Amino acid sequence: MLRISDLKLPLGHDAEALAPAVCNRLGIPERDLLSHTVVRRAHDARKKAAILMVYTVDVALRDETAVLARFERDSQVRPRPDTDYRLVVQAPKDLEGPRPVVIGAGPCGLFAGLILAQMGFKPIILDRGKVVRERTKDTWGLWRRGELNPESNVQFGEGGAGTFSDGKLYSQIKDPRHLGRKVLEEFVKAGAPEEILTEAHPHIGTFRLVTMVECMRETIEALGGEYRWQHRVDDFDIETAADGARHLKGLHLSTGDYLAAEHVVLAVGHSARDTFQVLHDRGVHIEAKPFSIGVRIEHPQSWMDKARFGACAGHPDLGAADYSLAHHCANGRTVYSFCMCPGGTVVAATSEPNRVVTNGMSQYSRxxxxxxxxFVVGIDPERDYPGHPLAGIEFQRKWESLAYVAGGSTYAAPAQKVGDFLAGRPSEALGEVQPSYRPGIKMTDLAECLPPFVLEAMREALPVFGRQIAGYDHPDVLLTGVETRTSSPIRITRGKDFQSLNVAGLFPAGEGAGYAGGILSAAVDGIKVAEAVAAAYVGDGV
Incomplete structure (x- = not known):
């Protein structure tokens, strides 16, 4: 088969228009087109008066060799790549030693556990939180009643932080082995809509993610995997050999149990601050890494649809409009949009008492x-929190605690209208934009809970973004603080074998370890790390 990319048709085209467009692109009669399958569908809205649908299509032809020869210098007509995933090894029937352990049941841990199970290794999966439906009840406890469960919330529990998000399934990672395709296919098997296989910006939404992670858990258990809920890892048993080499031997759990473990996937997510402290105390190599802080910015979705799509706003092939923005400021900072949630809500995402953290969430319908x-500003260790690998955590905590106080010390979030923010005055009342944050907001001055350099950069960027998207900097647009958990503040360094640089048997993985950012990239990293664990068991390279 051949793959044709960048095939464009007008918005609202007939369903039958794709085959003639393929033939016209290749210069062949329709009788020579045996079949065609859409691989990817996107839209090009740079010209609002002439929005285009853009397709990537796999085609079967009568004479593919001749056609390919005519397009040998055309990068948009190529042989179809092999996107099938193949397990790199199978567990030996006489496998000795402790079973592999995965710490964390978020996207990374979920796929690490799934791949290990599919290879026959029967992993044990530990998570400090609860199964997803019990966890959902605890999360609603914070959103509806202002009651936080530090072990079961937006950050901790089955599905990880990605469960309460937009469920975006795209990333900018390099993926030469098409592992992202494996992730999407497993999600479809678990109940996700098949369109995620073809949409350029696929998403699932929270409610569907809940049922999907349950289905995937059942698959892992059917393959011999074992889950242990409300089992937080409190310490790591690391043995030092005569030659100075250090090896992981086991895990001390919050239940009081000791679990022998020599191959452990560490997929704890970016908010496992207590685990990071324990790892540092045990001498595991950790370094500080950049992340970003800022706020959530809310606009009526109708404003964004009109600004992005013009008269075509509301067309079913376009859906709810999204955006991606960035600006390099005079003070050397970069301001950018992050985790954009069309047709969604701002949610409380703290995992620690007396702190306020915001995040965004959408359902599938958006x-x-x-x-x-x-709406966040990049920061870096050398400039903003030097001196200690865990200093970024304290930096986050400082502003989260101030946001809690600014919000009234009730888990309500501090909020401010853009017009007031730009003028440097506290907000006293809402305007046209109504807040979606639960358990509520308090109108105030965000200068009480953000660093001055962040305020400066945001004030510079707002009118710039307003010139790019009409209404972005409207005076009544709402800013809700604070957004601090954009990514992990640390990296648990690992080698080419995916093991910790100084503790053999420990496999740092996913977003918390500093190797992913979002559901898809975390899941892909989970696959890679599972393969590395399998290779370590059988003593063979992957």
Missing amino acids: NERNANSG
Whole structure:
């Protein structure tokens, strides 16, 4: 088969128009086209008056060799790549030693556990939180009643932080082995809509993610995997050999149990601050890494649809409009949009008492009143929190604690209208934009809970973004603080074998270890690390 990319048709085209477009692109009669399958569908809205649908299509032809020869210098007509995933090894029937352990049941841990199970290794999966439906009840406890469970919330529990998000399934990682395709296919098997296989920006939404992670858990258990819920890892048993080499031997659990473990996937997510402290105390090599802080910015979704699509706003092939923005400021900072949630809500995402953290969430329909995204400023260790690999955590905690106080010390979030923010005055009342944050907001001055350099950069960027998207900097647009968990503040360094640089048997993985950012990239990293664990067991390279 051949793959044709960048095939363009007008918005609202007939369903039958694709085959003639393929033949016209290749210069062949329709009788020579045996079949065609859409691989990817996107839209090009740079010209609002002439929005185009853009396709990547796999085609079977009568004479593919002749056609390919005519397009040998055309990068948009190529042989179809092999995207099938193949297990790199199978567990030996006489496998000795402790079973592999995965710490964390978020996207990374989920796929590490799934791949290990599919290879026959029967992993043990530990998570400090609860199964997803019990966890959902605890999360609603914070959103509805202001009651936080530090071990079961937006950050901790089955499905990880990605469960309460937009469920975006795209990333900018390099993926030459098409592992992202494996992730999407497993999600479809678990109940995700098949369109995620073809949409350029696929998403699932929270409610569907809940049922999917349950289905995938059942698959792992059917293959011999074992889950242990409310089992937090409190310490790591690391043995030092005569030659100075250090090896992981086991895990001390919050239940009081000791679990022998010599191959452990560490997929704890970016908010496992207590685990990071324990790892540092045990001498595991950790370094500080950049992340970003800022706020959630909310606009009526209808404003974004009109600004992005013009008269075509509301067309079913376009859906709810999203955006991606960035600006390099005079003070050397970069301001950018992060985790954009069309038709979604701003949610409480703290995992520690007396702190306020915001995040964004959408359902599959993306039909809520507002659009929201992170409006954040990049920071870096050398400039902003030097001196200690865990200093970024304390930096986050400082602003989260101040946000809690600014919000009234009730888990309500501090909020401010853009017009007031730009003028440097506290907000006293809402305007046209109504907040979606639960358990509520308090109108105030965000200068009480953000660093001055962040305020400066955001004030510079707002009118710049307003010139790019009409209404972005409207005076009534709402800013809700604070957004601090954009990515992990640390990296648990690993080698080419995916093991910790100084503790054999420990496999740092995913977003918390500093190797991913989002559901898809975390899941892909989980696959890679599972393969590395399998290779370590059988003593063979992957």
